[in-house]
Amino acid sequence: MQVDRDVTVYLSKAKQSAPAELKEFFAQFEDLYDRKLWHQLTVALTKFAALPAAAPFLVPVYSEFVSEWQKRMNQLALIQFVTIASRTIKDPAASLAFLSVHADRLKDSTTDADSFVLATMEAAHIRLVASDFEGCKKSIDECEVILANLTNVDTIINASFYRVAADYYKAKALYPLFYHNALLFLSSVSLEELSAAEKVERAYDLSLSALLGDGLYNFGELLMHPILDSLTNSPSAWLRNLLFAFNSGDNDAFERISKSADFLKMPLLVSSLPFLSQKLCLMSLMESVFRRPKEERGRLPFSTVAKDTRVAVHEVEHLVMKALSLGLIKGSIDEIDQTISVTWVQPRVLEMSQIKTIRDRLSQWSGNVKEKVVALEQEEAIEISVAAE
Numbered sequence: 001m002q003v004d005r006d007v008t009v010y011l012s013k014a015k016q017s018a019p020a021e022l023k024e025f026f027a028q029f030e031d032l033y034d035r036k037l038w039h040q041l042t043v044a045l046t047k048f049a050a051l052p053a054a055a056p057f058l059v060p061v062y063s064e065f066v067s068e069w070q071k072r073m074n075q076l077a078l079i080q081f082v083t084i085a086s087r088t089i090k091d092p093a094a095s096l097a098f099l100s101v102h103a104d105r106l107k108d109s110t111t112d113a114d115s116f117v118l119a120t121m122e123a124a125h126i127r128l129v130a131s132d133f134e135g136c137k138k139s140i141d142e143c144e145v146i147l148a149n150l151t152n153v154d155t156i157i158n159a160s161f162y163r164v165a166a167d168y169y170k171a172k173a174l175y176p177l178f179y180h181n182a183l184l185f186l187s188s189v190s191l192e193e194l195s196a197a198e199k200v201e202r203a204y205d206l207s208l209s210a211l212l213g214d215g216l217y218n219f220g221e222l223l224m225h226p227i228l229d230s231l232t233n234s235p236s237a238w239l240r241n242l243l244f245a246f247n248s249g250d251n252d253a254f255e256r257i258s259k260s261a262d263f264l265k266m267p268l269l270v271s272s273l274p275f276l277s278q279k280l281c282l283m284s285l286m287e288s289v290f291r292r293p294k295e296e297r298g299r300l301p302f303s304t305v306a307k308d309t310r311v312a313v314h315e316v317e318h319l320v321m322k323a324l325s326l327g328l329i330k331g332s333i334d335e336i337d338q339t340i341s342v343t344w345v346q347p348r349v350l351e352m353s354q355i356k357t358i359r360d361r362l363s364q365w366s367g368n369v370k371e372k373v374v375a376l377e378q379e380e381a382i383e384i385s386v387a388a389e
Contacts, residue, residue, distance in 0.1 A: 062081070215326070
């Protein structure tokens with residue numbers, strides 16, 4: 001009973017010192033706690049934590065109030081609350097210790113593994129900010145295994161995991177892993193939850209990672225994502241245009257943009273020009289093959305490939321061999337006749353212009369089929385007429 005009186009005293013004092021917009025919450029907390037309505041109390045606490053004015057009260061509310069009944073609280077909601085509270089602690093070490101207590105408490109729980117992941121990943125974020133890369137990566141690896149064995153994971157947990165993982169890989173300049181995790185993060189949140197500045201930053205980082213990522217030859221998923229529209233009217237609109245140029249194998253657009261002042265102000269891109277040029281050649285090859293009907297793919301001259309990819313004829317064989325080794329295409333090279341035969345192109349998420357190519361090809365195929373049907377019908381009619389005579 002002593003605990004109950006202490007909680008009541010704290011809530012009463014907090015209500016007196018709180019601003020007007022928060023006073024009703026402390027009164028509600030006291031009433032719901034007294035009636036042991038834990039679910040309703042959790043809902044009220046979640047609403048309270050979302051208010052900017054509540055920030056200075058969050059840590060004391062946890063220490064003096066929530067800690068007394070946290071075992072009766074939904075653990076996921078509890079971790080969400082302490083995560084918000086930890087962000088009000090300026091000292092990173094103290095903030096990490098505040099969160100780590102809950103991760104340690106839930107570590108061996110068989111029923112709250114999802115809550116453990118959330119607490120661990122939010123603690124990993126603090127480690128990352130403090131440049132503890134080893135500790136952050138250890139948490140990512142541990143939680144990745146747990147998530148792989150969970151079903152029906154709340155999107156909040158997925159968003160936390162992929163956000164921290166993406167930030168880690170960004171710090172390590174591991175572009176393909178950043179690209180993968182950043183897109184998964186976006187699939188776990190609503191864009192309305194992100195500020196305009198965060199949308200621009202994430203679109204910018206994703207665009208750079210798509211261009212610089214070794215092995216990334218399909219930008220379709222990013223190009224079709226609404227996040228990229230945030231660059232349209234920003235100073236980084238040129239980066240969006242560059243992505244579209246790569247995806248369509250547009251050498252002219254690349255040459256124009258790579259000579260622009262915006263591009264030249266990016267040392268990372270300028271120093272990567274040889275890599276970008278080779279990447280564009282490979283994507284131009286894929287696009288060149290994709291646009292052509294099956295008949296032309298079976299015997300594509302080196303000269304045609306050279307023209308489409310802007311490489312010298314004697315470099316075509318090496319380019320095609322590179323594409324074959326990367327699994328971008330399947331086929332063969334005829335060195336004697338100086339031709340290539342392509343039987344398969346790596347599947348991609350298509351933008352609208354590429355979908356139009358498929359539509360036109362289907363229309364052409366449909367027209368050819370109709371012509372052959374008409375020809376067969378005419379031949380049959382002639383044969384019947386001759387037989388009748």
